[in-house]
Amino acid sequence: MRLLEPLEELEKKEEYLRQQVNTLPDEQRKAYFKELKLRLKDPDTYAALNWFFLGGVHHFYLGKYPLFIAELVLFVLGVTGLFLGHMSAGLIILLLVLYELPHLFFSQKIARQHNYEVSCEIYNEVRR
Template identity: 55%
Template sequence: MKLLEPLAELEQREETLRQRVNALSVEKKKAFYAAQGENLKDPDTYASLNWFFLGGFHHIYLGKYTIFFIEFSILVFSIIGLFAGVYAVVYLLIALALYELPQLFFSQKIARQHNYDMSVRLFNELHPNQRLK
C-alpha cells in the first residue's frame, strides 16, 4: 500500500494496464475481464466499512485477514482493559486510531491500488509472456 503515491502515478499505471489489456485478442480480453470482475472491490464500500466499523473490518473486504485479526484483537484487548480499570490501554486505542486515520482518509486510493495490484497479478497469470510490473 502506497499512501503517499501521487494519484496521477496510479492513474498512469491503470491506463498502461488498460492499454495492455485492450491490445489482447477478444478471447483473452473476455477471460481477463471475467476473472477481474469476480475480484474487483468497490472503493465506496471499502470507505464505508472503514468509516462506520471499528476494529479493521474493512481489511476483511480486501482479504487482509491477518491485519484484521491484529487490529480487532487490539481493540478487544483495549476494551477489556478499560473495563478492568487498566487505563494504560488508552495508549493502545490512540495508537490504533492513529494507524487507522490515514487509511480512512485514503480509503478510495487504497481500494483502487488493491484493484490495480489484483488486476496486474491476474494479467501476469493469464499472460506470463507479457508481464507487467
C-alpha cells in the same frame, strides 16, 4: 500501500494497464474481465467500512485477514482493558486510532491501489 504516491501516477499506471489489456486476444481479454469482475473491490464500500465499523473490517474486505485479526484482537483487548479499569489499555486504542487515520482519509486511494494490483495479477495470469 503507497499513500504518498500521487493520484496522477496511479491513474497513468491504470491507463497503461487498460491499454495492455486491450491488446490481448479476445479469449484472453474475456478471461481477464471475467476474473476481474470476481476479484475487484468497490472503493466506496471500503471507505464506508472504514468510516463506520471498528476493528479493521475494511482489511477483511480487501482479504488482508492477518491484519484484520491483529487489529480486532488489539481493539478488543484495549476496550476490555478500559472496562476493567486499566487506563494504560487506552494507549492500545490510541495507537490503533493513529494507525487507522491514514486508512480512513486515503481509503479511496487504498482501494484503487488494491484493485490495480489485483488487475496486474490477473493480467499476468491470463497472459501465461
